[in-house]
Amino acid sequence: MHQDYILPDPWCIIEEGFDPKRVTRSESIFSLGNGTHGGRATFEELYSGESFQGSYIGGVYYPDKTKVGWWKNGYPEYFAKVLNAPSWIGINVYINGEPLDLNTCATVRYFRRELNMKEGVYRRTFVVVLHNGVEVAVKVTRFLSLSHDDLGAIRYEVTPLIAPKGEAVAIRFEPYLDSGITNHDSNWEEHFWETDETKLTGQRAFITTHTKKTDFKVVTFQRTEVWSGEETIIKPHHTDTYISLNYLTQVSVGDTVYLEKFGGYVSSFKYGDTDLLTIAKERVQAVVNLGFDGLLAQQQHDWAAIWERADITIEGDVKAQQAIRFNIFQLNQTYLGGKGLNIGPKGFTGEKYGGSTYWDTEAYCMPFYTATKNEVVARQLLEYRYNQLPQAIANAEKLGFTGGAALYPMVTMNGEECHNEWEITFEEIHRNGAIAYAIDRYVRYTGDRDYLREKGIDVLVGIARFWAQRVNFSEEKQRYVILGVTGPNEYENNVNNNFYTNYIAAWCLRYASFELRALSFEESEVRERLGVTEKEVQGWLRIAEEMYYPYSEKYGVYLQQEGFLDKELKPTSVIPTEQRPINQHWSWDRILRSPYIKQADTLQGFYFFEDDFSEEALRRHYEFYEPFTVHESSLSPCVHSILAARLGKEDDAYWLYLRTARLDLDDYNHEVHEGLHITSMAGTWMSVVEGFGGMRVKDGKLHFAPILPKEWQGYSFKINFRNQILKIEIRGQRSEGREQRSETRGQRPEVSFEVDKGTLEVVLYGEVVKVEAKSN
Numbered sequence: 001m002h003q004d005y006i007l008p009d010p011w012c013i014i015e016e017g018f019d020p021k022r023v024t025r026s027e028s029i030f031s032l033g034n035g036t037h038g039g040r041a042t043f044e045e046l047y048s049g050e051s052f053q054g055s056y057i058g059g060v061y062y063p064d065k066t067k068v069g070w071w072k073n074g075y076p077e078y079f080a081k082v083l084n085a086p087s088w089i090g091i092n093v094y095i096n097g098e099p100l101d102l103n104t105c106a107t108v109r110y111f112r113r114e115l116n117m118k119e120g121v122y123r124r125t126f127v128v129v130l131h132n133g134v135e136v137a138v139k140v141t142r143f144l145s146l147s148h149d150d151l152g153a154i155r156y157e158v159t160p161l162i163a164p165k166g167e168a169v170a171i172r173f174e175p176y177l178d179s180g181i182t183n184h185d186s187n188w189e190e191h192f193w194e195t196d197e198t199k200l201t202g203q204r205a206f207i208t209t210h211t212k213k214t215d216f217k218v219v220t221f222q223r224t225e226v227w228s229g230e231e232t233i234i235k236p237h238h239t240d241t242y243i244s245l246n247y248l249t250q251v252s253v254g255d256t257v258y259l260e261k262f263g264g265y266v267s268s269f270k271y272g273d274t275d276l277l278t279i280a281k282e283r284v285q286a287v288v289n290l291g292f293d294g295l296l297a298q299q300q301h302d303w304a305a306i307w308e309r310a311d312i313t314i315e316g317d318v319k320a321q322q323a324i325r326f327n328i329f330q331l332n333q334t335y336l337g338g339k340g341l342n343i344g345p346k347g348f349t350g351e352k353y354g355g356s357t358y359w360d361t362e363a364y365c366m367p368f369y370t371a372t373k374n375e376v377v378a379r380q381l382l383e384y385r386y387n388q389l390p391q392a393i394a395n396a397e398k399l400g401f402t403g404g405a406a407l408y409p410m411v412t413m414n415g416e417e418c419h420n421e422w423e424i425t426f427e428e429i430h431r432n433g434a435i436a437y438a439i440d441r442y443v444r445y446t447g448d449r450d451y452l453r454e455k456g457i458d459v460l461v462g463i464a465r466f467w468a469q470r471v472n473f474s475e476e477k478q479r480y481v482i483l484g485v486t487g488p489n490e491y492e493n494n495v496n497n498n499f500y501t502n503y504i505a506a507w508c509l510r511y512a513s514f515e516l517r518a519l520s521f522e523e524s525e526v527r528e529r530l531g532v533t534e535k536e537v538q539g540w541l542r543i544a545e546e547m548y549y550p551y552s553e554k555y556g557v558y559l560q561q562e563g564f565l566d567k568e569l570k571p572t573s574v575i576p577t578e579q580r581p582i583n584q585h586w587s588w589d590r591i592l593r594s595p596y597i598k599q600a601d602t603l604q605g606f607y608f609f610e611d612d613f614s615e616e617a618l619r620r621h622y623e624f625y626e627p628f629t630v631h632e633s634s635l636s637p638c639v640h641s642i643l644a645a646r647l648g649k650e651d652d653a654y655w656l657y658l659r660t661a662r663l664d665l666d667d668y669n670h671e672v673h674e675g676l677h678i679t680s681m682a683g684t685w686m687s688v689v690e691g692f693g694g695m696r697v698k699d700g701k702l703h704f705a706p707i708l709p710k711e712w713q714g715y716s717f718k719i720n721f722r723n724q725i726l727k728i729e730i731r732g733q734r735s736e737g738r739e740q741r742s743e744t745r746g747q748r749p750e751v752s753f754e755v756d757k758g759t760l761e762v763v764l765y766g767e768v769v770k771v772e773a774k775s776n
Contacts, residue, residue, distance in 0.1 A: 002666040008318040011118045013326060013665070018102060018111035018126065020049045024673035027052055029664060030115045031349040031676065032122055032152070034144040035336030037085070037265055038348025040675075041113070041122060044091040044140060044156060049103035052184060052673065055085045056348045058341045059269035060216045061356070061413045062183075062192040066420045074398045079420045080413040081354045082344060083192055084183045086207055086220040088263035089142070091156050092174035092244075096163075098132045106131050117329040120146065120303040121296070127161070134169055135162035144264075145295055146302040146336070150283045151221075151264030153295055159256040168230070168250040173259045174237075175224040176244035179207045184351055198243040199277070200236050204284055205243045206277060219276040222263035223284045229255060260292050269340070306332050309718060309725070310372040312688055316713035323661035324688060327681035331368060334678050337377040342384055343679055350675020357384070357412050359431035360679030362438035363604075364635060367445075368682040371689070371719045375446045382442060385435055386455040389462055391415025399426070401469050404531070406462030408435050423493040427486040429470065432463045433504030437608055440511060444697050447722060453519055453526075457512075461530050464512035464540050467505040471543055479548035487561065489601035490633070491583075491591050495561035497550050500605040506547040507609065509540040557624045560602045567595040571627040581632045581669050597629040599636035607639045610646070619647055626652075634663055638683025638691075645691035645707055653691055654709045660684045689717055693728060703763040706730045708749040725756040726771065 005022060006029065007014040015026055030041030039055035063078035093100040102108060110127040124140040137159045144152040160169040179195045190212075197208040204223045210216065226232050228249040235246040251257045266279045287295055310328050314321040334347035342357040343365050361381060370378035385392075385408065392406035395417045399407065409417035410424050410431055419425045439456045443449060471480040482505060487498035516537060519526060550559035559565065575596075579585045582596060600607065603625055606618050613621075622643055631637050641656035661684045664672045689695050692715065694705035702721055706728075708714070714731035732749035751764060753771040760771045 002668045003672075004666065006322075006665050008322055010318055010321045011116065011325065013115040013117065013322070014112070015114075016112045018108045020103060023047070024050060024052050025667060026113070027054075028349050028672050028675050030113060030122055031330075031333070031347075032120075032142065032144045033330075033333030033348040034146050034149045034152075035332070035334065035338050035341070036149040036270070038144060038333060039085075039089065040349060041115075042089065043102065043124075044089050044142075044154060045093045045100045045102075045138075047103055048101050052350070053084070053087060053181075054184070054350060054675075055087055055089070056082050057085045057218060057265050057267055057269070058338060058348075059356070060085065060211065060218065060267055061214060062211055063213055063418070064183075064190070064192075064354075072422055072426075074400075074426065075422070076417045076420060076425060078418055079354050080356075080411070080416075080418040081183055081192070082346075082351055082356065083211065084181050084351065085218065085265065086177060086179035086181055086193065086209060088152070088177055088220050088222055088265070089154065089261075090176045090178060091154070091259060091261065092176065093138075093156075093158065094170075094172040094174070095130055095134050095136055095158075095160075096132050096170050097172075098130050098134075100128070100130070100136070100138070102126070102128065105129065109135070110137075117325050118303065118307065119300045120144075120329075120333075121299065129162075133162070133164045134160060136160050136169075141296075143296065143299050144333075145287070145299055147298045148283065148287055148295070150266050150270075150280075151262055151287060153287070153292055154261040154263070155258060155292055156261070157256050157258040158251070160251055160253045163253050166253055168252050171249055171251050171257055173224075173226055173247040174244050175222060175247075175259060175261050176242060177205055177207045177220050177222055177263070178242050179209050179220065180241035195241045198238045198240070200238065200243060200245075201281075203234070203245060204281070205238075205245065206280055207241070207243060208277060217268040217276055219266050219280045220263070221266075221280040221284055222261055223288060224259060224261045226257065226259045228257040262287050262292075262295075309720065312685070312715065312717045314712055314715045315731075317709075317711050320658065320661065320712070323658070323665060324684060326665060327661060327684040328372075330676055330678055331365075331681050331685070335365075335369070337369075337373060337380060339380065340384070342381065343682075345677065345679050346675035347678035349678070352674045354411060354418065358410065358679065359408075359434040360635065360682075363434040364638070364679055364686070365682040366438045366441060367690070368685045370442060370445055371721070372685075374720055375448060375723075378442055378446070379448065379451055382439060382451065383455065386459055388412070388415030389459055393462060396466055401466060403465055403469075404462055405465040405469050406432075406459070407466050408432055408463075423486050424490070427484060427494060428490070429466075429485060430487060430498075430501045430504055432466055433501075433508050436460055436463050436508045436511060437504070444700075445721070447700065452515055457515055457519060457526070458530065460508070460512040460515060461532060464509050467508055468536075468540055468543060471505070471547075474548065477548050478546075480543050480546050481548050487601045488599055488604050488633075488635075489560065489597045491594070491596055491598045491630075492561060493592060495563065497548055498561045499549055499558045499602050500560075502547050502549055503605045503609070506544040509544040513537045513540050513544075555620070555624055557621050558602055558605075560597070560625070564595070567593065569595050569628070572596060572630050573627070575630070580630070582630060583632055584670065595628045597625060599629070599631070599633035600639040601625075603643060604639060607643060615647065618643065622647060622649075631656075631659060632669060634660075634669070634677035634680035635683060636660075637663070638680065638687045641687040642691040645687075645694070648707070650707060650709055653687075653707075654711060657684070657687045657691065657709075660687055688715065689719070693717065693730070695719070695728075698763075701761060701763055702726065704728065704751065705765050706749055706751055708732065714749075721760070724758060724760050726760060726762070727754040728752075729754075 027040040107129040113124040226247040230250040396407040411419040637660035644652035716729040
């Protein structure tokens with residue numbers, strides 16, 4: 001069963017009614033971010049119930065010592081943790097001396113919160129009765145500024161509705177900063193922060209901290225002010241790790257008192273070795289001059305500009321519309337192109353997984369940022385990996401590889417491997433292939449071959465050298481094999497000849513060889529830089545040509561791994577509902593022996609390399625593997641939805657789309673309390689654009705073959721393709737959509753195009769269409 005308390009709305013995420021059991025889930029769902037920092041939707045006021053306070057600063061991390069029972073050679077010494085940063089949002093509130101606490105108050109008469117995705121603003125309103133007899137209404141507005149990305153703003157309003165004898169109510173606000181913060185996922189219950197100084201200047205407060213080991217310096221700051229019709233008394237309070245101001249005022253019944261708080265972070269990751277305290281003071285003064293309403297107006301303008309490029313509209317299906325916008329919204333909250341940053345699996349919404357970079361970025365996120373931002377943002381994500389090539393080579397050397405072979409990490413902050421599960425760290429090596437694939441996809445989409453020549457080819461050669469050493473030649477099979485791996489399906493560990501791993505390894509070897517020759521690698525500069533010989537390239541091509549792929553003649557499919565048919569092949573439909581998800585109910589031993597697939601594995605290869613296989617082959621493989629797939633990875637439904645759309649399985653494509661789009665909103669895997677699945681949200685975008693829209697890039701042109709789910713009246717999206725903005729709108733009857741389908745089964749939808757400038761040729765259902773800007 002999945003949750004169903006988020007109210008349908010095309011532009012807002014809405015929760016009504018207070019339920020303590022939902023608090024940690026909603027803290028994730030209503031999270032805020034601005035690409036530089038972010039945090040969970042923890043209540044500003046005291047909350048004594050179960051809660052997960054979390055604020056995070058991009059690029060700031062801690063190398064938590066690995067905790068394992070048995071150390072293995074080559075093992076990472078630490079697991080990099082995104083750090084729970086000092087808190088700036090806190091505002092303790094006291095009503096006639098009683099703490100305002102939704103967990104302990106006498107009655108919660110009304111509770112509503114709303115995340116307005118159109119504006120990037122979070123609002124919360126509630127009415128409570130306290131034990132002292134006072135009834136108050138509270139309204140809170142909070143956002144993290146895009147224009148001033150070091151800070152956020154809070155407006156906290158309190159209105160007494162009923163008071164004993166109708167007397168004025170004493171309201172005390174205590175806005176504070178707190179650096180005595182710990183990570184929920186600390187391996188050794190260690191504090192990661194050292195507090196250097198607390199400083200109070202008027203109504204401005206600052207805490208200067210640094211991280212242990214990594215020595216990131218951070219100044220957390222706040223500037224507060226209270227507006228009331230009565231005299232306000234201000235008193236400071238601070239300890240070694242805590243600093244606050246206390247505002248005490250008298251408020252008549254029916255009147256409103258409100259506090260405005262600007263706060264946030266400046267860090268050495270962003271500003272280097274500079275006077276962070278001075279920068280923090282400047283940031284505070286800039287927004288004080290602008291005012292809360294002025295900053296809010298900027299926020300609304302900035303988000304309008306994002307939506308103008310990135311929005312996807314869906315007509316006739318509010319839940320689908322809400323879901324796609326939620327995914328797009330969270331992706332933009334997580335990453336906006338900041339230098340040296342990447343897209344963490346949880347973004348700024350939680351601590352699980354650690355690290356800032358997985359293969360998710362290359363396999364799932366690159367298409368979204370390339371098409372909705374621009375070439376510069378996408379290239380920066382590739383350069384992130386190029387800049388870490390020396391560490392990738394060092395990672396490979398720790399495992400015994402030589403000669404410039406590069407193994408990119410499964411999880412990283414600075415290029416070093418820091419994942420601490422051996423079956424992933426040592427064996428999930430297909431991650432190398434996703435990085436090479438992202439280079440190819442970027443170049444095909446943008447036409448930017450300069451990146452290949454200057455940087456990309458170095459990465460491809462390092463990866464090719466790794467694969468050339470990771471294979472071994474089987475005398476028995478007379479083929480090259482890859483032993484002891486974990487494919488994308490992490491419910492199988494330490495298997496031999498995983499089809500996807502073998503296939504992407506061979507592809508990497510061919511692709512590196514092709515691009516070397518296309519770049520004329522005999523030129524002295526390239527040859528000297530890379531040290532590649534024709535003999536080495538011929539060796540790569542021989543391995544690719546003679547790679548082994550396990551295959552079943554009986555089923556007509558490539559096997560996920562050599563021993564897959566030895567399993568008891570029962571479909572997921574036999575698993576009792578109460579035992580799902582199986583990773584929360586079964587032993588790992590039972591999972592490993594089962595045929596159940598966490599996410600697309602063999603089918604991931606069919607998604608990446610669809611032109612290598614016929615539609616008939618795709619259908620056989622989809623129909624064989626999907627019934628065994630439990631979709632317990634957030635990265636699973638989107639790939640299956642895209643493949644189902646290509647096959648004309650519209651019902652499958654639709655429910656899988658909802659599964660990926662509403663994964664967190666409906667908490668399908670019962671884990672949203674730990675944070676959102678940010679990187680899989682890019683897969684949701686792909687399921688619309690590449691799945692239902694059928695978008696591909698071939699021979700330098702955009703191709704489309706849209707289908708229209710029967711649940712939708714129409715949909716539209718925009719693509720930034722080589723500096724031209726193309727809008728695609730799909731309307732009309734339910735489509736059978738692909739050329740291969742019989743026209744008697746349905747009609748294609750009506751498809752229209754608009755381009756912002758010039759002329760753009762696109763291919764629609766195999767026919768070239770010339771799109772001209774209206775101003776031409």
